Amino acid sequence: MIGFACTASTRRCPERARSLTIRSPLYQPFPMLHGRRAQLWRYSPAYRRPRHFHDEPELNLVMAGTGAFGTGRDTIRVGAGDMLCWPPGRDHELLEASPDFDLFVVAMTPELCSRTLRERSALALAGPVRTRLPASALGQLHALCASPSLTSEASVAERHVAELWLHANELRLKTPRQLHPARAEVPVGTARARPGRAGATPRGTAE
Numbered sequence: 001m002i003g004f005a006c007t008a009s010t011r012r013c014p015e016r017a018r019s020l021t022i023r024s025p026l027y028q029p030f031p032m033l034h035g036r037r038a039q040l041w042r043y044s045p046a047y048r049r050p051r052h053f054h055d056e057p058e059l060n061l062v063m064a065g066t067g068a069f070g071t072g073r074d075t076i077r078v079g080a081g082d083m084l085c086w087p088p089g090r091d092h093e094l095l096e097a098s099p100d101f102d103l104f105v106v107a108m109t110p111e112l113c114s115r116t117l118r119e120r121s122a123l124a125l126a127g128p129v130r131t132r133l134p135a136s137a138l139g140q141l142h143a144l145c146a147s148p149s150l151t152s153e154a155s156v157a158e159r160h161v162a163e164l165w166l167h168a169n170e171l172r173l174k175t176p177r178q179l180h181p182a183r184a185e186v187p188v189g190t191a192r193a194r195p196g197r198a199g200a201t202p203r204g205t206a207e
């Protein structure tokens with residue numbers, strides 16, 4: 001962790017103090033059920049993790065409430081209708097969440113992502129980190145996220161997550177404005193800061 005001396009300005013502004021303290025991200029594979037190549041979870045405070053990164057591309061869909069995410073030295077504030085994309089190797093952390101925060105988190109293996117998006121895969125993962133969705137699109141994604149098929153047999157759930165993944169990324173590619181470009185910090189499959197590689201720190205974060 002990189003620490004900075006507490007000054008009068010940071011004491012008056014705790015948010016500034018937090019922005020000046022960047023924890024070294026941990027390598028943590030996206031949590032998937034055994035044998036799954038794609039997974040969707042609904043946010044619960046018990047699932048919050050420290051700043052981390054992984055090989056799996058990830059989407060965050062905010063259905064209600066407000067929150068804040070940290071990535072690199074940036075803080076991204078979100079509300080209902082925001083969709084965030086974390087490409088492979090991009091560090092991220094949920095910093096704040098309102099009591100009514102409702103978030104769906106979806107990810108898949110890089111191989112399945114490439115198969116699902118095909119020639120659009122690289123373009124989608126290099127798109128905006130944050131996309132603001134219209135109410136109609138948010139409703140469509142909410143219906144897909146809440147589908148009973150996500151709790152069924154693994155292959156059925158996988159196909160459903162792939163449908164959700166494709167639809168969500170098509171919406172991202174249509175957005176007219178890019179906020180916080182989601183460059184993948186390291187090519188998929190490159191080992192960094194994994195167990196046994198002490199001292200490796202993702203690019204874009206404090207050394």
